[in-house]
Amino acid sequence: MHLDFELKDNTLIVRLSGDMDLGKADYLRNSLEAVLDQQQVNNLIFNLAQVTFLDSSILGVLLGRYKRISKKGGKVCIVEPQPQVRRILEMSGLFQVMEEFPGEDIALKNIG
Amino acid sequence: MQFINQMKLKFLSIPANVAFARVTVAAFASQLDYTLSDLEEIKVAVSEAVGNSIVHGYDQAPDYYIEIFATLTADTLEIRIKDDGKGIENVEKALQPAFSTDAERLGLGFVFMHSFMDSLKVESQPGNGTLVIMSKRVGASIAQISTEQ
Numbered sequence: 500m501h502l503d504f505e506l507k508d509n510t511l512i513v514r515l516s517g518d519m520d521l522g523k524a525d526y527l528r529n530s531l532e533a534v535l536d537q538q539q540v541n542n543l544i545f546n547l548a549q550v551t552f553l554d555s556s557i558l559g560v561l562l563g564r565y566k567r568i569s570k571k572g573g574k575v576c577i578v579e580p581q582p583q584v585r586r587i588l589e590m591s592g593l594f595q596v597m598e599e600f601p602g603e604d605i606a607l608k609n610i611g
Numbered sequence: 612m613q614f615i616n617q618m619k620l621k622f623l624s625i626p627a628n629v630a631f632a633r634v635t636v637a638a639f640a641s642q643l644d645y646t647l648s649d650l651e652e653i654k655v656a657v658s659e660a661v662g663n664s665i666v667h668g669y670d671q672a673p674d675y676y677i678e679i680f681a682t683l684t685a686d687t688l689e690i691r692i693k694d695d696g697k698g699i700e701n702v703e704k705a706l707q708p709a710f711s712t713d714a715e716r717l718g719l720g721f722v723f724m725h726s727f728m729d730s731l732k733v734e735s736q737p738g739n740g741t742l743v744i745m746s747k748r749v750g751a752s753i754a755q756i757s758t759e760q
Contacts, residue, residue: 518630520658522626522629522630524626552655552658554629554662554723555659555662556666558719583648583651587655590719590722590723
């Protein structure tokens with residue numbers, strides 16, 4: 500799994516890739532928490548374009564970060580999930596709290 | 612029902628084996644004529660079941676084993692995923708959506724297994740491990756076409 504962070508105007512863009520499951524959940528959670536502890540982050544964008552597989556253990560990590568960000572009035576959104584990943588997100592109801600956008604630029608525009 | 616192939620897999624209860632288990636079962640299943648979307652669904656179901664065994668059955672203890680038995684008949688894959696963990700107190704309750712004993716888990720594991728497979732059965736007793744039996748037919752979602760005239 501490759502994990503990439505970019506901070507743009509207090510919005511943290513997180514680019515994930517590969518198969519994401521329980522084997523990656525702790526690493527993802529700890530990495531995200533470390534960045535959120537160190538940086539001033541108001542909003543979060545999860546770019547899932549390169550994610551080929553995702554299960555409920557990762558949904559839990561995403562939801563956990565949503566709880567942290569939304570507590571301070573921030574937004575969390577999802578960018579470009581592949582169809583099979585999108586289906587999982589849809590079934591989980593995560594889209595009810597995280598808006599989906601077709602690209603990072605559009606997400607940044609809407610979030611700011 | 613006559614089977615055409617069977618396999619048995621036994622591996623340690625560590626998170627790295629979730630990927631090993633789902634990829635192996637999907638490769639085995641691909642001997643039948645499943646669509647790519649079917650295989651993706653099988654992968655999610657296996658991930659969720661194995662993940663449950665690791666997280667809930669064994670409370671993340673890495674030195675236990677999980678077993679998978681898979682059987683192929685002409686048109687169906689049956690998967691049995693078994694752990695010797697602490698078991699489920701109330702299976703009926705565990706099968707309900709959004710029931711989880713952990714704040715950061717969504718209780719969606721069984722929902723995905725149920726949605727993506729054609730049948731799901733959970734046998735468990737406190738202290739006696741858990742056995743998840745699920746099956747998926749080939750082309751189950753496609754209507755049968757009659758060639759009779």
